[in-house]
Amino acid sequence: MQQIFNFIFKNSYRLLFLLLLVVSLTLTIQSHSYHRSKVISSANFLSGGVYERINNINEYLSLKGQNDELAAENARLKALLYNAKDTTKIPIDSIKGVDKINLIASKVIHNSYNVYENYLTINSGSAAGVKADMGVVNSAGIVGIIDKTSTNYATVLSILNVKSQINAKIKKSNHFGSLIWDGKSTGFVQLIDVPRLASVRKGDTIVTGGQSVIFPPNIGIGTINNVYVDNKTNYYTLNIKLFNDMTNLGHVYVIKSKDREELINLEKKDHE
Numbered sequence: 206m207q208q209i210f211n212f213i214f215k216n217s218y219r220l221l222f223l224l225l226l227v228v229s230l231t232l233t234i235q236s237h238s239y240h241r242s243k244v245i246s247s248a249n250f251l252s253g254g255v256y257e258r259i260n261n262i263n264e265y266l267s268l269k270g271q272n273d274e275l276a277a278e279n280a281r282l283k284a285l286l287y288n289a290k291d292t293t294k295i296p297i298d299s300i301k302g303v304d305k306i307n308l309i310a311s312k313v314i315h316n317s318y319n320v321y322e323n324y325l326t327i328n329s330g331s332a333a334g335v336k337a338d339m340g341v342v343n344s345a346g347i348v349g350i351i352d353k354t355s356t357n358y359a360t361v362l363s364i365l366n367v368k369s370q371i372n373a374k375i376k377k378s379n380h381f382g383s384l385i386w387d388g389k390s391t392g393f394v395q396l397i398d399v400p401r402l403a404s405v406r407k408g409d410t411i412v413t414g415g416q417s418v419i420f421p422p423n424i425g426i427g428t429i430n431n432v433y434v435d436n437k438t439n440y441y442t443l444n445i446k447l448f449n450d451m452t453n454l455g456h457v458y459v460i461k462s463k464d465r466e467e468l469i470n471l472e473k474k475d476h477e
Contacts, residue, residue, distance in 0.1 A: 309333050309459040318365055318452050321388045325361040327457060330354045338419060340460040346425035346448040347413060348457055365391055365451050372414035373426055378404055381414050391451050393430065399441035405432050411445050418462055
């Protein structure tokens with residue numbers, strides 16, 4: 206203990222200098238958006254590399270589970286094809302959405318789900334065409350929205366984030382609401398501001414509304430588990446059981462709409 210005190214006294218000026226340097230850098234980053242964005246980008250790059258190495262080990266240990274997921278997804282896709290009257294006569298360009306949407310394949314290499322503001326890290330970034338505000342999905346449904354990107358990595362605002370707000374609807378009736386998370390359970394989200402005239406019942410499917418460039422319409426989210434009436438607004442609040450297990454995510458897809466830039470520019474003009 207005496208040696209520690211001696212070291213501190215001997216290097217007190219240097220330690221004070223380092224402390225003041227850290228404080229000044231912190232204040233600079235917090236008060237300047239340019240510096241803050243550069244630090245976040247660099248942090249994404251460094252942490253992304255660490256997360257990817259850890260994920261590679263975990264992925265190797267869970268190959269069987271991932272193979273089962275891929276097999277189940279292939280089975281669902283084949284079922285869709287086999288239910289068509291004649292799959293050889295389906296012109297691919299006529300399928301709705303095929304010529305409008307590209308998917309960027311990626312993997313979740315870090316997943317936080319035990320705090321109120323949860324983020325994911327994926328191993329695709331700006332080099333692959335990933336940009337902020339792009340939707341992220343997997344075979345089961347929606348996952349979140351791209352938040353920040355570096356060259357090879359990106360962070361995703363998870364649907365299990367109290368800041369998340371996504372346009373969604375009741376599939377059978379097309380009544381819309383806002384999808385949020387109350388921070389309580391990793392298996393449930395809430396659809397709020399649903400009008401009382403909407404016909405809702407337990408088990409009804411909730412899908413994306415498609416009223417933005419982030420998600421196309423009718424991507425699966427979950428099913429209604431409970432229905433409540435908000436006494437303040439007199440609207441329904443629906444508790445939604447997610448299709449996705451948000452605590453166990455692997456392969457995901459980033460949605461890249463070909464009309465994205467055109468729609469964003471058009472919406473900007475409408476608000477000018």
